[in-house]
Amino acid sequence: xxxxxxxxxxxxxxxxxxxxxxxxxxxxxxxxxxxxxxxxxxxxxxxxxxxxxxxxxxxxxxxxxxxxxxxxxxxxxxxxxxxxxxxxxxxxxxxxxxxxxxxxxxxxxxxxxxxxxxxxxxxxxxxxxxxxxxxxxxxxxxxxxxxxxxxxxxxxxxxxxxxxxxxxx
Amino acid sequence: xxxxxxxxxxxxxxxxxxxxxxxxxxxxxxxxxxxxxxxxxxxxxxxxxxxxxxxxxxxxxxxxxxxxxxxxxxxxxxxxxxxxxxxxxxxxxxxxxxxxxxxxxxxxxxxxxxxxxxxxxxxxxxxxxxxxxxxxxxxxxxxxxxxxxxxxxxxxxxxxxxxxxxxxxxxxxxxxxxxxxxxxxxxxxxxxxxxxxxxxxxxxxxxxxxxxxxxxxxxxxxxxxxxxxxxxxxxxxxxxxxxxxxxxxxxxxxxxxxxxxxxxxxxxxxxxxxxxxxxxxxxxxxxxxxxxxxxxxxxxxxxxxxxxxxxxxxxxxxxxxxxxxxxxxxxxxxxxxxxxxxxxxxxxxxxxxxxxxxxxxxxxxxxxxxxxxxxxxxxxxxxxxxxxxxxxxxxxxxxxxxxxxxxxxxxxxxxxxxxxxxxxxxxxxxxxxxxxxxxxxxxxxxxxxxxxxxxxxxxxxxxxxxxxxxxxxxxxxxxxxxxxxxxxxxxxxxxxxxxxxxxxxxxxxxxxxxxxxxxxxxxxxxxxxxxxxxxxxxxxxxxxxxxxxxxxxxxxxxxxxxxxxxxxxxxxxxxxxxxxxxxxxxxxxxxxxxxxxxxxxxxxxxxxxxxxxxxxxxxxxxxxxxxxxxxxxxxxxxxxxxxxxxxxxxxxxxxxxxxxxxxxxxxxxxxxxxxxxxxxxxxxxxxxxxxxxxxxxxxxxxxxxxxxxxxxxxxxxxxxxxxxxxxxxxxxxxxxxxxxxxxxxxxxxxxxxxxxxxxxxxxxxxxxxxxxxxxxxxxxxxxxxxxxxxxxxxxxxx
Numbered sequence: 001x002x003x004x005x006x007x008x009x010x011x012x013x014x015x016x017x018x019x020x021x022x023x024x025x026x027x028x029x030x031x032x033x034x035x036x037x038x039x040x041x042x043x044x045x046x047x048x049x050x051x052x053x054x055x056x057x058x059x060x061x062x063x064x065x066x067x068x069x070x071x072x073x074x075x076x077x078x079x080x081x082x083x084x085x086x087x088x089x090x091x092x093x094x095x096x097x098x099x100x101x102x103x104x105x106x107x108x109x110x111x112x113x114x115x116x117x118x119x120x121x122x123x124x125x126x127x128x129x130x131x132x133x134x135x136x137x138x139x140x141x142x143x144x145x146x147x148x149x150x151x152x153x154x155x156x157x158x159x160x161x162x163x164x165x166x167x168x169x
Numbered sequence: 170x171x172x173x174x175x176x177x178x179x180x181x182x183x184x185x186x187x188x189x190x191x192x193x194x195x196x197x198x199x200x201x202x203x204x205x206x207x208x209x210x211x212x213x214x215x216x217x218x219x220x221x222x223x224x225x226x227x228x229x230x231x232x233x234x235x236x237x238x239x240x241x242x243x244x245x246x247x248x249x250x251x252x253x254x255x256x257x258x259x260x261x262x263x264x265x266x267x268x269x270x271x272x273x274x275x276x277x278x279x280x281x282x283x284x285x286x287x288x289x290x291x292x293x294x295x296x297x298x299x300x301x302x303x304x305x306x307x308x309x310x311x312x313x314x315x316x317x318x319x320x321x322x323x324x325x326x327x328x329x330x331x332x333x334x335x336x337x338x339x340x341x342x343x344x345x346x347x348x349x350x351x352x353x354x355x356x357x358x359x360x361x362x363x364x365x366x367x368x369x370x371x372x373x374x375x376x377x378x379x380x381x382x383x384x385x386x387x388x389x390x391x392x393x394x395x396x397x398x399x400x401x402x403x404x405x406x407x408x409x410x411x412x413x414x415x416x417x418x419x420x421x422x423x424x425x426x427x428x429x430x431x432x433x434x435x436x437x438x439x440x441x442x443x444x445x446x447x448x449x450x451x452x453x454x455x456x457x458x459x460x461x462x463x464x465x466x467x468x469x470x471x472x473x474x475x476x477x478x479x480x481x482x483x484x485x486x487x488x489x490x491x492x493x494x495x496x497x498x499x500x501x502x503x504x505x506x507x508x509x510x511x512x513x514x515x516x517x518x519x520x521x522x523x524x525x526x527x528x529x530x531x532x533x534x535x536x537x538x539x540x541x542x543x544x545x546x547x548x549x550x551x552x553x554x555x556x557x558x559x560x561x562x563x564x565x566x567x568x569x570x571x572x573x574x575x576x577x578x579x580x581x582x583x584x585x586x587x588x589x590x591x592x593x594x595x596x597x598x599x600x601x602x603x604x605x606x607x608x609x610x611x612x613x614x615x616x617x618x619x620x621x622x623x624x625x626x627x628x629x630x631x632x633x634x635x636x637x638x639x640x641x642x643x644x645x646x647x648x649x650x651x652x653x654x655x656x657x658x659x660x661x662x663x664x665x666x667x668x669x670x671x672x673x674x675x676x677x678x679x680x681x682x683x684x685x686x687x688x689x690x691x692x693x694x695x696x697x698x699x700x701x702x703x704x705x706x707x708x709x710x711x712x713x714x715x716x717x718x719x720x721x722x723x724x725x726x727x728x729x730x731x732x733x734x735x736x737x738x739x740x741x742x743x744x745x746x747x748x749x750x751x752x753x754x755x756x757x758x759x760x761x762x763x764x765x766x767x768x769x770x771x772x773x774x775x776x777x778x779x780x781x782x783x784x785x786x787x788x789x790x791x792x793x794x795x796x797x798x799x800x801x802x803x804x805x806x807x808x809x810x811x812x813x814x815x816x817x818x819x820x821x822x823x824x825x826x827x828x829x830x831x832x833x834x835x836x837x838x839x840x841x842x843x844x845x846x847x848x849x850x851x852x853x854x855x856x857x858x859x860x861x862x863x864x865x866x867x868x869x870x871x872x873x874x875x876x877x878x879x880x881x882x883x884x885x886x887x888x889x890x891x892x893x894x895x896x897x898x899x900x901x902x903x904x905x906x907x908x909x910x911x912x913x914x915x916x917x918x919x920x921x922x923x924x925x926x927x928x929x930x931x932x933x934x935x936x937x938x939x940x941x942x943x944x945x946x947x948x949x950x951x952x953x954x955x956x957x958x959x960x961x962x963x964x965x966x967x
Contacts, residue, residue: 027697031676035943043945047676050613068611099949105616105666111948138695140680144943151680153694168682 028052028137030129032085034120035144042087042116044096050108052130056080059133067103074098077110084129087164089118120145120164125152128159207874207902211755214763215740221420226744227731234736236261237415237440244447244504245406245521250395252411255341255378259440262373264418267366271373272418272426276410277381278357279429280335280389285356286431287330329388337413341378350375357429359413377413386588393599396588398524398548401497405525405548405587407599409518415440417638421738427640433690434632434639434646437515439734443508448521450505451496453488455527455546456519457596458511459580466507479531479540484560488527490549496523511595513578513734515636518594520585524548530560534567536576541567547586554604554618559584562622569657570630573722574729582629584622591621593628600625616666623661624654635732642739643690648704655705669705671927677702678767679929686762687739706927707761714876714925715895716752724749756895760873768926769871771933772918773904778862780855783844785837793831863909865918865936867897871929874898880922883913890922 032046050067057065057076065076078098087094096112116123120143130137131154139154143164152161152168161168218224220231238261243254262268279286342352342361351362367373383406386394393409417425417436425436448454454466463472471487478485488496501523511517529544545559563584567577583597590601602618604610630653632639632646639646655669677683677698684693686704693699712721727749728742743758760766782788815821845853867877877893897905909915920934928934932941942950 027695027701029695029697031680033676033944035945043943043949045944045948066611099945102948105613109944109948111945113945136696138697140677140682140695142676142680149679151682153680153682155694 028130028134030137030139032127032139032141033144034087034141036116036120038146040115040117042094042096042114044112044114046081046085046110046112046129047107048110048129049106050103052134053077053108056130056133067101067108070101073101077101078112081110081112085127087116087120087123087125089116089123092118120150123164124160124162125154125164126160127152127154128156129154131156131159207759208756208896208899209759210753211743211758211763214759215743216421216738219420222738222741224744225748226728226741226746227748228735231265232735233263233265233420235263235415235418235438237438239412239440239442239444239517241412241442241444241517242447243412243444245408245449245452247404247406247449247452250383250404251380252383252408253380254412255376256412257374257376258415260367260373260375260415262367262369262371264420265369267368268418269363269366271361271363271367272416272424273359273361273377273413274410274416274426274429274435275337275339275354275357275359275413276429277335277337278354279431280330280333280384280391282331282335284336285428289430329385333384333389334382335384335389337379337381339377339379339413341376343376345374345376347376355426358416358426379413381411383408392589392592393518394588398550401524402500403497403522403524405520405522407518407520407585407587407589407592409516409592409594409599412517414516417736419638419736422638422641425638425640429640433641433643435516436638436640437636439513439515439636442511442514442517444511444517444519445506445508446519446521447504447506449501449523450503451499451501451523452505452521453496453523453525453527453546454507454519454521455525455544455583455585455597456507456509456511457514457517457594458509461508461510462506466505475529478529479542481530484528484530484543484545484556486526486528486556487544488525490526490552490556493524493526493549496525499523511579514595515633516594518597518599520546520587520597520599522546522548522587524550526552526556528556528560530564532564532567534571534577536571538576539580541577541579542581543567543583544581545584545586550606551586551603553608554602554610554615555586558615558619559586559600559622562619563626565661566623566626566657569660570627570653573653573656574630574635574726575733577629578634578733579629582626584626591625593625593633595629595633598622598625598628612666619661620654620658620667623657624650627654627657630729634734635729636734636736637732638736638738639690641689642687643693643696643700644686644704645737645739645742647700648686648708651701651705652708655709669702669709670924671706671710672924674698674702674706675927675929678927679769681765683765685765704762707757710761710875710926711746711754711757714878715754715757716750720750720752721746756874756899760875764873766872768873768875768928769869769930769933770875770877770920770926770928771868771870771930772865772920772936773868773933774866775915775918775936776864776866778864780858780860780862782856784841785833789831789833789837796831860910860912861914863911863915865907865909866904867907867920868904868933869898869902870933872902874902875926875928877907878921878923878925879907880919881909881911881915882917882919883911884916885913887913 030046030048032044035043037043054065054067057080060080061076065072067073078096082095094114094116096114099111099113101111102109125141127139127141129139135156137155141152141154143150143152145165148165150165150167152164154161220229221233223229238259239256241254241256243252245252260271278284281287339352339354339359342350344350353360361375363373384391384394385397386407387396393407393411395404395406397404415438417438419425427433442458444456444458446454446456460466463475467475474485474487478487525546525548527544527546529542531540531542533540543560543563545555545563547555547559563582567582571577579596581596585597585599586601586603587599588601589599592599600618600621602614602621604614627650628646631637631649637645652669658665658668682694684699686699688699690696690700712718724746728745731745732741743754747754815826848856874895876895877897879891879893880888881891882888893907897907918936921928
């Protein structure tokens, strides 16, 4: 089966889902590349499934948002993304700004950036993208800083990582 | 500088080689690593071959499997949304073992309130506040602040699962004579105790009666269920996992009674089915198998249209959209019984609704003895997409999959539109995509529909016929099927979106948190990439880069033919692919299926050697040039201006003040002439070689051993590609050197130029080094910076 088809009981919609919600994919996942450049900027690319993201934005804004409609999409996206995807360090928390998006048939890539003087070693991350909609959602983040690489996997049971550049487990 | 590396020729005479200074990375230290792990055969990892499963990956001479034939009467109670059934099962014990009990699967028990699925569900995210490290200043009016909350649908689904009375009610279990049989229900399994053990080759006939409430698929989820359409008050029923089914009993695991938790799918036995489905008489019913009583359930017009469809070039409507709309109004309470027969299937599913449009087209698949009828059932809400694409996609799937595996052996292939997004059963599958209410649809929906139909119809081959154990090894059906889906999509149209390209899996491969593919389905962390994308991409790499299409296709077809209507294990696939192709792939299975290593190859140092001509006129001049063009140190530059004693007093100079050891002397010339005089003609020729000898250092940072594909660009504008099998890493999987001998001068080198091996870091793939831009940087460089422009801009591809 396609993973989209089976969702545990919590994750389904009845009246609010527009007819035509599509199962264009088979499982629940996002994947982000977070690179902190030498000048202290976080350059972020997040890959999501468009139908899942549209459903989240519909709930977040109370209206239908189509990924291909770039203006409405960007303004709906950013508050949502900043709520569910953030680094923090001390009292600081990221507020990403929109750089752009690429929408394809299967995935949407969202590009955002933020000034972030703190290094990744001194940062933690909260990532609960879509876990309230899809219990099986798995969010992977690959971090890059100064040639060092690390990965963290977030899910409904792990929405926060304190040591981003150290091996998980 | 003359560091000499000596290359012996056959007679043991050495030719001196000269290393020329290269603008290269410093050659890194070579550490020899024990290579055994990467290329060691999988002997102790794969199960020992036996009489059931051979070392070549084929079924053995004592291969056996059980069989269960079913005769079922079932009624769909539309008003109460309830299934009531009774069945007679004829179970054949083909194993060499006497069985004292039988196990049956009761999948509907997944919906019981006390099911493991419900009990083990972890708390939904309440997504409130700032979790974890709380900022000292938390402003509740800030958009970043959240109070505790729960998604509307989460709450609704939770409440629905608390009130739904789901699960199989078993009302009778009796033997052939009607005497009750002792039975015990263990969650989603039921054990029937036999009065006498069932001996090898014995046959046991028994009856089960049951009923259950059908789940509202849109609220409760599941692989089947009903969908309600408030506009016209009708439902679409997609009914599957609905009757108590024999659990599999096999040579590998004995009884497969691993509980059904919802993620892992099924392990089933083949058998023949005769199923009588009673439904409201204005419903249209589609099912696994062939309709036996068209005279009773179809109108004369419908029978005519079906006859016409058998040889039609395009789908013929058996029930038209207008007729379906009329049916929607009827709400008949009378009943009708549809009889279906399905031979040699491992399961049986059906769909029923008065909303269905029904189209059909007979199709002769290459190599098939008989026509297959491809059919689609869908509501008006599915058009215009369904009438255009569903049946066409079924036929395309049969054509492509049959070519890569075996001719489709069943008489019908059906695609149904209802609540389920995508789920496969023998001969019938459920597919979700629909257009918008106004009949328009985004591109995504169109390709989503075509892809899901290909995928679910494709499951007829894997695992409906090549009957792998889905509950244990999701990749064996999903990975293989996703791979063939990808091949089918390439043949639908040019530039069909998506696919199993290695570059698409790079982000997953580089993440450090993965499970190997060879991990049980229910415990895999990221089942999607793990069981679908990674195995499919691996097969694509095997086919395109490692084995080649011809060898791969032959071996893959052999696997399909060997295990058609049988039950393969992972080792049977691994062994057959090697056995049929003659290519040792253990290193690939080990790396791609049993480990989480990724590919990251790097060019690590390039050295250039030329042949030392031994001619003092040539060599000493070269050495002089090297010496004289060597950089002068800062001290030397400053010291040059200082007055020197020997300049003031030339009498202090002697022989050594004018001697240059790189001047050619008469003695040098004589020695060279003497040496040349002693050489044989062949040796003289070798000495005259003007080729460049490049030694390229290759480092494997990722751990995964993969072929090395190296593109060489020369300064004269030409280029060539060297394809080196993965075995180059067999003695040292971390660092190797490869020599390139060429009369030309190399301008640049590029590893993996066609992005074939899912190399996760392209920054170290070039010589001279070329910075690799991240996805973010590539995107940004092509886009205007201004956010207002961004907002006005059309998205890519529009």
